[in-house]
Amino acid sequence: MKAKKAMDDVVVLLPGILGSVLQLDGKDVWAPSPRGIFQGVTSFGGSVKRLRIQGVDDYTKQSLGDGVTAPRLVPDVHLIPGFWKIDGYTKIKQVMFERFDLTEGENWFDFPYDWRRDNRVAADRLAADAPRWLAQWKAKSGRREAKLVLLAHSMGGLVARHYLECLDGWKETRHLITFGTPYQGAVNAAAFLVNGLREKFGPFTVDLSDFLRSLTSVYQLAPRWQCIRDRSGNWGRFAETALPNVDAGKAKAALQFHRDIEAEVNRHREDENYRRQSYQIHPVVGILQPTLQSGRLVGDELVTSTDPLDPKAPEGGDGTVPRLSATPLEYADDPREVYASERHATLQNVDAVLTNIYGKLTRTSNIGYKSTPFDGFALELKDLYRPDEPLVLTARTAGVADRAVATARNVDTGGVVGSETVSVGSDGSFAFSLSPVSPGVYRVSVGAADIHLGMNPVSDLFTVAGESE
Numbered sequence: 001m002k003a004k005k006a007m008d009d010v011v012v013l014l015p016g017i018l019g020s021v022l023q024l025d026g027k028d029v030w031a032p033s034p035r036g037i038f039q040g041v042t043s044f045g046g047s048v049k050r051l052r053i054q055g056v057d058d059y060t061k062q063s064l065g066d067g068v069t070a071p072r073l074v075p076d077v078h079l080i081p082g083f084w085k086i087d088g089y090t091k092i093k094q095v096m097f098e099r100f101d102l103t104e105g106e107n108w109f110d111f112p113y114d115w116r117r118d119n120r121v122a123a124d125r126l127a128a129d130a131p132r133w134l135a136q137w138k139a140k141s142g143r144r145e146a147k148l149v150l151l152a153h154s155m156g157g158l159v160a161r162h163y164l165e166c167l168d169g170w171k172e173t174r175h176l177i178t179f180g181t182p183y184q185g186a187v188n189a190a191a192f193l194v195n196g197l198r199e200k201f202g203p204f205t206v207d208l209s210d211f212l213r214s215l216t217s218v219y220q221l222a223p224r225w226q227c228i229r230d231r232s233g234n235w236g237r238f239a240e241t242a243l244p245n246v247d248a249g250k251a252k253a254a255l256q257f258h259r260d261i262e263a264e265v266n267r268h269r270e271d272e273n274y275r276r277q278s279y280q281i282h283p284v285v286g287i288l289q290p291t292l293q294s295g296r297l298v299g300d301e302l303v304t305s306t307d308p309l310d311p312k313a314p315e316g317g318d319g320t321v322p323r324l325s326a327t328p329l330e331y332a333d334d335p336r337e338v339y340a341s342e343r344h345a346t347l348q349n350v351d352a353v354l355t356n357i358y359g360k361l362t363r364t365s366n367i368g369y370k371s372t373p374f375d376g377f378a379l380e381l382k383d384l385y386r387p388d389e390p391l392v393l394t395a396r397t398a399g400v401a402d403r404a405v406a407t408a409r410n411v412d413t414g415g416v417v418g419s420e421t422v423s424v425g426s427d428g429s430f431a432f433s434l435s436p437v438s439p440g441v442y443r444v445s446v447g448a449a450d451i452h453l454g455m456n457p458v459s460d461l462f463t464v465a466g467e468s469e
Helices: 034-040 090-099 119-141 156-166 187-195 209-213 216-220 248-268 272-277 344-349 351-362
Strands: 010-014 022-024 027-030 077-080 084-087 108-110 148-153 173-179 198-201 204-207 280-286 294-298 301-305 338-340 377-380 391-397 403-410 416-423 429-434 440-448 458-464
Touching: 010 090, 010 119, 010 156, 077 440, 077 458, 084 344, 084 458, 090 108, 090 344, 090 351, 119 156, 119 216, 148 156, 148 344, 156 173, 156 248, 173 351, 187 209, 187 216, 187 294, 187 301, 216 248, 280 344, 280 351, 338 351, 344 351, 344 458, 377 440, 377 458, 391 403, 391 440, 403 429, 416 429
Parallel strands: 010 108, 010 148, 148 173, 173 280, 280 338
Antiparallel strands: 022 027, 077 084, 198 204, 294 301, 377 391, 391 429, 403 416, 403 440, 440 458
């Protein structure tokens, strides 16, 4: 077996929204497994809705007094169909432990947090925990120069940034690696807040609108740039536009959360010690996937579009976070991203990305590294299908493949439930229509039929909802 690389620093894994188990009075309420997600589709009203934030989310208090705690990460698939989905953290953790000499509780820490709340709450706790972990590791290992390495997926990157910039975490951090973090927000969060989430599947209805609208975190995921067109045809920011079903006070407070970070970044960049000693940031950015870029108000509905507002701007993203949103503003002209033609749910589990991260953590110079695999695939599919509904998937490629294959597997059993090979059109587009499958959670992968081309595949999750046997 190849020897593991020494890890002198303390590594902290921060999950995204939905990525931590939430308990209510000591009992799991949000702790989904692949099978549990499907079974829970019909019972959200009796379980997850009990986590609704009541009243004001005071970010100066670590507890709301409602009995909710976040004791551990959700290691595998976790999703709310139609809102957000993550393909788990088992693989990234496994790969890190295989490649580096890491010990849980010494130089590796999971960081579960209450993802319902203002991200400043989790950042404050990180500011309390991380220095203590670092001091204990220095004393035990003798590595007096040790610092923190933060691996942050999706919204976890916002927690990390507030800690680093607003709570002086930069002084003890070496790297921040973010996977699909919406530094500038995501339009689908705005669409959800306006339009809600209520869908009927078979004999039951999923309605999480009021629950998710109560969460401060969802407002902090809303877009910051001028991408919302009001009924008069004027473009504006989400937080500065009157929108139905949106709490204007929460929207403005969420925008201020981002502006506080931005103000500290600008202040720190005038600090010589910050410029010389601060952390390096490495954004992992998804590209090529159809991603919402803007929305226009039609009646009381926000109608969204994947077309970029500026024809010169790069299109797409990871299917959730637009490409330009996944990089901090101060690095807009400083190419340091790791690019992957992958969907948001699975960015943290891509082999090529994890290899890139390994390279960054083991390099001995300050020469930047950038990977731009534009030879991948873009994929479109729904989050939810009915049992009798054909699984229609559309995709395209910028690569050289003339045939593509789509394979769907049951997440719970790992078994293949469908596979089809099709020819790629002259414009790079193609479509699959897999046979209907039974209720459950599935992972679909699309790649080149000729594996020798070395093209990067793309994967995503979907749920088939209906009455279970």
